[in-house]
Amino acid sequence: MDKYDIVIAGGSISGLLTAREVAKKGYSVLVLEEGFEIGTPDHCGGLVSKTALNDLGINTSEKIYDCAINNASIFSPSGKTLEINSKNQQIISVDRRQLDKQAAYQAQKYGAKIIVNSSYKEKTKEGVSTSIGNIDCKILVDCRGVGALVNNNRNGILLSAQYEVYADWIVNGHVEVYFDQIKYPGFFGWIIPSGNGIGKVGVAGKDINTSKTIEEFLKGKGKYSTIRKIFSPIWINGPIKNFVSKDVVTVGDAAGQSKPTTAGGIYSCGMGGIMAGKAIAKYLETNDDFQLMQYQESWYSKFGKEFEKQQLARKVLQKIDNKTVDKIFDMITPEILSEISSKDDFDFHTASIIKLLGVRKSLAAAQNLMGSEIKRLLVG
Numbered sequence: 001m002d003k004y005d006i007v008i009a010g011g012s013i014s015g016l017l018t019a020r021e022v023a024k025k026g027y028s029v030l031v032l033e034e035g036f037e038i039g040t041p042d043h044c045g046g047l048v049s050k051t052a053l054n055d056l057g058i059n060t061s062e063k064i065y066d067c068a069i070n071n072a073s074i075f076s077p078s079g080k081t082l083e084i085n086s087k088n089q090q091i092i093s094v095d096r097r098q099l100d101k102q103a104a105y106q107a108q109k110y111g112a113k114i115i116v117n118s119s120y121k122e123k124t125k126e127g128v129s130t131s132i133g134n135i136d137c138k139i140l141v142d143c144r145g146v147g148a149l150v151n152n153n154r155n156g157i158l159l160s161a162q163y164e165v166y167a168d169w170i171v172n173g174h175v176e177v178y179f180d181q182i183k184y185p186g187f188f189g190w191i192i193p194s195g196n197g198i199g200k201v202g203v204a205g206k207d208i209n210t211s212k213t214i215e216e217f218l219k220g221k222g223k224y225s226t227i228r229k230i231f232s233p234i235w236i237n238g239p240i241k242n243f244v245s246k247d248v249v250t251v252g253d254a255a256g257q258s259k260p261t262t263a264g265g266i267y268s269c270g271m272g273g274i275m276a277g278k279a280i281a282k283y284l285e286t287n288d289d290f291q292l293m294q295y296q297e298s299w300y301s302k303f304g305k306e307f308e309k310q311q312l313a314r315k316v317l318q319k320i321d322n323k324t325v326d327k328i329f330d331m332i333t334p335e336i337l338s339e340i341s342s343k344d345d346f347d348f349h350t351a352s353i354i355k356l357l358g359v360r361k362s363l364a365a366a367q368n369l370m371g372s373e374i375k376r377l378l379v380g
């Protein structure tokens, strides 16, 4: 029977960065990816900050880089628009398939073994049972993504559809976000360019018919050709309670580590992988459980407070109706937009959300609906 120090279920960003960190310290690592290729299916919009990629140890090579995001238009249900200049945030749109491949390349360089078309089935006493047989290991790392959470709590899951399209209304460097609590309850519709005339168009919301909603969204935009269609669940309930349980360590989307506001997770899930990998390597060196628990500590000390606030912001978004969203848009002044534009907080963005919700009159409009949450969000 094969034997490894750790087996990782899921070969995407969190699994591959965990693999890289553990292999770097000389331990044996096996990554099982059930897809036929690393990076596929690509369900991600690919928006990420340059700082985040730097922290993750990923090079912004030509292969990964699609385009820089210079500005964003945010639309209210009745068509009002806010324009935000995002140059300071140094956000880029990346080819997620290539990004994951770079992480895979790094992991195998340090000695991790990766096998595609193979899946984890269940935990056994000695290790794991998989589609390629039983494998002994000291630790299983669960990086299976949102799918691993489906049985945990269905309330935290929204349905999404994202199409990659060719369309002349997609403008290089320009993101669009559409709020409408009837069409996309609790979330939004989006357009993320990969270049001029090509990009990802998506919708998500509570209990929506994703294919009907996205087709209607696209029809409203104009002519297009679809080159890829992906339907996937997104998790918006924040981190699960325990990242570590005996000899199982959970990382990335499987641990609820993507942002409760936008479901963005390349950074926070990737950092989860790095932190888990470092803690696992220390544990293998010392055999001290305390070292393993440090993973959860480090993740919470970096993202805990921000995610708590994002969860409050999410509760606000879930409760307000289209009329209130429009009222909030009315109250936002050019000064507030310019202040938000000057920020560089893409990865920790509740300060900007608070700025938007903190406008006095919009607060009064929204407060009747959700008093306690908005107060906690604004007070901190």
Ligand SMILES: Cc1cc2nc3c(=O)[nH]c(=O)nc-3n(C[C@H](O)[C@H](O)[C@H](O)COP(=O)(O)OP(=O)(O)OC[C@H]3O[C@@H](n4cnc5c(N)ncnc54)[C@H](O)[C@@H]3O)c2cc1C
Pocket: 009, 010, 011, 012, 013, 014, 015, 032, 033, 034, 035, 040, 043, 044, 045, 046, 047, 048, 118, 119, 120, 121, 143, 144, 145, 146, 147, 160, 161, 162, 202, 232, 233, 234, 251, 252, 253, 254, 258, 263, 264, 265, 266, 267, 269
């Ligand atoms: C529509 C959409 C748009 C998004 N846009 C953005 C964005 O613009 N920016 C951003 O930062 N984040 C975005 N995200 C979130 C981001 O994609 C995730 O947070 C991130 O991919 C999580 O990485 P992960 O490694 O934890 O899990 P995943 O990327 O979900 O990977 C899990 C992997 O596990 C594999 N797997 C599952 N079960 C098994 C098994 N039993 N055995 C072996 N392998 C298995 C899967 O095939 C998959 O490769 C988006 C998500 C969605 C759904």
